[in-house]
Structure formats: C-alpha cells, structure tokens
Amino acid sequence: MVEAVGDPVAEGREAVRRKAWEDAYQLLSSVSGTLAADDLRGLAEAAFWSGRQDEALAARERAFKAYLDEGDRLQAADIALRLALDYFPMGNLPLFRGWLAKGERLLEEEPESLEHGRAAVVRAVQAGEIMGKFDEAIADTQRAFEIAKRFSDANLQALALVIQGRSLVYKGELDAGLALLDEASTSALTGELDAFSSTLVYCMTITGAQGVGDFDRARQWTEAANRWCDIERTRGFPGACRVHRSEILWLGGEWDEAEREAIDACSELEAYNAFTTAAGYYQIGEIRRRRGDFYAAEEAYRKAHDLGREPQPGQALLRLAQGKAGEAAAALGRSLGDDGKDPLARARRLPAQVDVSLAIGDVEMAKAAATELEELTDRFRVGGERTPLLDGALQVSLARIAAAEEDWPAAEAAARAALAVWARVGAPYEAAEARVALGMAYEHKGDRKGAYAEYEAAKATFERLGAVLDAQRTMELLGETAATHRTFVFTDIVDSTKLLDALGPEKWKKVLDRHDELLSKAIRQQGGDVIKHTGDGFFAAFDTAPAAVEAAVRIQRSLEDEIFAVRIGIHSGEALERGSDYTGRGVNVAARIGALAGTGEILVSTESLDGASIPYSLSEPRNAELKGFTEAVPIASVGYRGIE
Numbered sequence: 271m272v273e274a275v276g277d278p279v280a281e282g283r284e285a286v287r288r289k290a291w292e293d294a295y296q297l298l299s300s301v302s303g304t305l306a307a308d309d310l311r312g313l314a315e316a317a318f319w320s321g322r323q324d325e326a327l328a329a330r331e332r333a334f335k336a337y338l339d340e341g342d343r344l345q346a347a348d349i350a351l352r353l354a355l356d357y358f359p360m361g362n363l364p365l366f367r368g369w370l371a372k373g374e375r376l377l378e379e380e381p382e383s384l385e386h387g388r389a390a391v392v393r394a395v396q397a398g399e400i401m402g403k404f405d406e407a408i409a410d411t412q413r414a415f416e417i418a419k420r421f422s423d424a425n426l427q428a429l430a431l432v433i434q435g436r437s438l439v440y441k442g443e444l445d446a447g448l449a450l451l452d453e454a455s456t457s458a459l460t461g462e463l464d465a466f467s468s469t470l471v472y473c474m475t476i477t478g479a480q481g482v483g484d485f486d487r488a489r490q491w492t493e494a495a496n497r498w499c500d501i502e503r504t505r506g507f508p509g510a511c512r513v514h515r516s517e518i519l520w521l522g523g524e525w526d527e528a529e530r531e532a533i534d535a536c537s538e539l540e541a542y543n544a545f546t547t548a549a550g551y552y553q554i555g556e557i558r559r560r561r562g563d564f565y566a567a568e569e570a571y572r573k574a575h576d577l578g579r580e581p582q583p584g585q586a587l588l589r590l591a592q593g594k595a596g597e598a599a600a601a602l603g604r605s606l607g608d609d610g611k612d613p614l615a616r617a618r619r620l621p622a623q624v625d626v627s628l629a630i631g632d633v634e635m636a637k638a639a640a641t642e643l644e645e646l647t648d649r650f651r652v653g654g655e656r657t658p659l660l661d662g663a664l665q666v667s668l669a670r671i672a673a674a675e676e677d678w679p680a681a682e683a684a685a686r687a688a689l690a691v692w693a694r695v696g697a698p699y700e701a702a703e704a705r706v707a708l709g710m711a712y713e714h715k716g717d718r719k720g721a722y723a724e725y726e727a728a729k730a731t732f733e734r735l736g737a738v739l740d741a742q743r744t745m746e747l748l749g750e751t752a753a754t755h756r757t758f759v760f761t762d763i764v765d766s767t768k769l770l771d772a773l774g775p776e777k778w779k780k781v782l783d784r785h786d787e788l789l790s791k792a793i794r795q796q797g798g799d800v801i802k803h804t805g806d807g808f809f810a811a812f813d814t815a816p817a818a819v820e821a822a823v824r825i826q827r828s829l830e831d832e833i834f835a836v837r838i839g840i841h842s843g844e845a846l847e848r849g850s851d852y853t854g855r856g857v858n859v860a861a862r863i864g865a866l867a868g869t870g871e872i873l874v875s876t877e878s879l880d881g882a883s884i885p886y887s888l889s890e891p892r893n894a895e896l897k898g899f900t901e902a903v904p905i906a907s908v909g910y911r912g913i914e
Contacts, residue, residue: 326356355392428454432450484652516535552574616646623635624671681710698734756813760804786803789825837870841859863875
C-alpha cells in the first residue's frame, strides 16, 4: 500500500506516467471523492496492468460516462472502442459489438479524427477475426492506417498493419502478410508503442506465424515478446507471452517446461483473454495425451472447450488412443464441417483425419484428407516454400497411407521427406514419428538393420519425452518387452485440507512426518518400493498383489489410533518403467481406484487377485467406471477389520 504524503490524485497521475501500475492503482483508488474522466482512465489502466480486470472494466465504464458528462464525445468514443477491445478476447461478443456501436455512433457527427481510425481497427477485428470477411478487414485497416499517418500515431499504424497482415495470411497471401506482421512487431520492439498496442501486436504476430508453421519467425518473436513482458513487469496480459513460449517449448521437446509455462499462463490470463487461455489449456491437453495421461488430458481439453476453443484434433486422437475410433471419426467429422472460415485450422486437423480413417480401415477417406491437406500446403507457402507445420504433417500422412497400401517405396520416400522437415525445424517428437514410418518401410524391404536403427532412435526420443504409448509401440516393433507387470498402490490422506486448516502448518507437518514413517515402514516390510510422494500420499509398487494387499492392511491397522485416515487403491497391470518411476495404463487404473476408496478403505481390482490367495474377505465385486477408460473395472473392498 502506497502512503500518499501529498495529493493522491497528483501522485497517482505521476505513477501512471511512470507506468508504476500498482502504485497508481493504490493512489487513485484511495480517493474518496469523484475522479475526473482522465483520472478514471488512468485508474482503469493501473487496474488493468496490475491484474484487476473487473475493476479496470468498471473504471473504464465510469470514465466513459464522465467524458460524456464533460461533453467530450471524442474521448468517450475512444473509451467505448477500448472497452470493445477489452471484451473481444474475453469472448463476450455482445458487449464487444455493443461498445463498438456506441463508439461509432458518437463519432458520426464529429470531424475525422484519430478516434475514427481506431473505430476502423475495431471494425477490422470484427470483420476478420469474427466473421472471416478478410477483404472487409483489409479495407478497414487501410483506412485506419491512412488516418494514423495523418495524425502521426505509431500505435494505430502498428495495429492497422498487424490486423491487415493477419487477414492477408488467412487469405493465403503469406509473404505479404508476414512482412506486415514483422513490420508491426518491429515497432513494438523499438519501444514506439504503448503497452496495450505492443501486447496485441506481439500476440497477433506470433499466432499468425505459428498458425502457418513458420516456426523460426514465431520463435524469434516469442523471445522478443518475453523480453518485453519481463521489462514491463505487468500482470495479466503477459500470460499470453507464456502461452506462446509454451508452444515453442513443446515443439522443441521441452515438455515439462512447456506444461509449467502453460499452467502458469492459464492461471494468470483467464480473466483477460479467454481465447489465449483456451489455447493454453489445449496445449496442456496435447502434452498429457502424448504422455498417456488420458484423464488429465481430457480435463484440459474440456477446459479449452468451455472457453470456446474447439478441442480438435487432440480430443479425437485421445479417443483413438482409448480405442474409440468411431467416436474419434465422428468428432473430427463435426469439427471439419465447422471450420470453413479458417483453412489453416482445417489443415491442422486433416492429419488426424488420415490417422482415424486408417484406423477404421477407410483408406479412401484417408487419401481424400491427404489430397486436401496437400492443396492447402501448396496454398500456404512462405517465400515459395512449403511451411514445415503443414508439409511435415503431410509427408507423415502420405507415408502412413502408402504403408496401408503396402507401397513401401512411396512410404520410404514420404517418411524421408518428413524426417528432413522435422529435423530441420528441431521438432523431436515429430521426427521420431517419421523415423518409425521410415523404419517400417526399411523392414518391409528386408533391411532389418536399417529399420532397427530408426526404431532405436525413435524409442530413445519417445522415452526422453515421456511419450509412453509411442515408446511402447516402438519397443514392440523392436521385439522388446514394452512394459513390466507389477502391482501398484496409491494412498491418500482423507480430508487433508480440512486437517491442515484445523491443525495449522506446524502441527500438520508433524502429522505428515508420522504418516510418512508409518506408511513407508509397512510398504518396505512387504517388499514394496516407494516410488514417490503424491501430494498427501504415496505411490508404491510391489511384485505381487498379495504383498500389496498385506502392506495396505498393515497401513490401515497402524493408523487406528491416529488423527488422520487414508484411502488406498490397488491394481496389477502393465506399465512402462522410466528410471525409478512408472507410467502407463496400470498406474493410471490404480490411481483412479484409489480416488474411489472411502475413509479407511482398501479397494482392489478383482483381476489383480485372480489366482492369488489372501487371508482377508472381499466385498461383492462392483463395476467401477474410471475416468479416461472405456471399459468398467471390477473392484472390491478388502475386509481387514477384526482379522489378525
């Protein structure tokens, strides 16, 4: 809290000038009287850039009325247009349109001014980004740019250029469009623009470059935008910088860091920009799907969908991995029927259409999707060259179709082309996929040595990334045992949050220490391995189900006099060993069973005990629907009480 030693309004104005947003907010919001319109505008900016979106909107709306009361129609119109741009990324299109209309009405009888140029920019956003009318958007931005030149306004010039560039990119005029994006972002780089304009310019440039797969351009502007975010030290909008950085990290194979960036960005950005937040959640879903954590991926895709982002093709590929090829085909069919306004979005979904079509045995549909993808790949070229995002995916699709038709020379040629694209870009996962396709072509030509070299290289990449299912499939191609069979146990303290609140941090730490001591002792006494802590519990692995059940019983009995209780889930199954950790279906099933257990309960999948003998009764089995899994899993409760 800033302590004002003089006039808080004057000091607040000075803080706004210095971009000391937190100080400005504290000073101006502390004024008990009525603020003038200009000071309300300053308060709105301070609230916006210090992470208080709702208060920023309220202050802008107050500023709008104050300008009207002061008879300043131009400034009132300017505020209305800014409110439209505030509501657009939030996904609130009625308020976007309403404020745009209000701003334009105020300008109708005014002589041409800078505000008329800003209205043209907002109209261009409506025409291009919402309605897909790119020629209209270009006409609006051309008018805005001419007005900006007449009034020597760098912010409006840059916004007009970046929106015009995006529209040209969507029309397939990539060289002209990307050149305008670069020009606009250079203005942000040199410090000519205010914070709001810089943010919009950087975001639109990066998403435009990424959308067409110009990864080098996207990577370089992402680095520049992140430097700008760090220098400005603002809250809220910089989350967009982190989403873009996450996408670059993900492509480069830095999945752990990419997921952390995306999670942090979504937390910071959600109140400001629904569209970019949705992109962040989709990114999280993609990482988790490729790692085989289907439940967590599903949750991320759901959040993206709730925020207005079509969760395809990722969700369809998740359904395919779950063995639901029919559902995957239906989801993609709906999606491809709805994206006519965005050919680039369509191009990114067509490779999944190829995979799903091949999975259901419809080679002709796969070939039709590949043909359309090739047409779009040739349409969206940069400097006369195909972009890696589209061409790399196209070549892998062609390799898979050729393999399905047993045309192994064609499969080899396409796989080689795909590998060259993804290696040049520095995309390890996609390169590994191409290596698998190339290895299969070699193997069917009789070149087993060449095939195994490609499989080994792909497996190493998949294992490093944590792409569990891909690693398992590649190990099968190598003739290796893809997974180990063990019994997995998950424990969790019941109502841990309530206990923490009731006991306080110091006493809670003692409870956790006691918990760790008792549980680790019981697990190790039965030959189990403590794999890791999972929040307020343990993840452990045993060689046999009876040993796991015995450890679980000893845990529950040791806790009878404690102030905390645990729930336990047990399942035997296949999992991929990654160093000292395990991942895969067997682990996920055990975790889901543990989440279903009640206080002091031990739940076990009945298949884990097939042929095994335990000295405890079991409840009547029931079928459990586990999130992320197609088939129900029969489970039973272990009756350990009263038996010694």
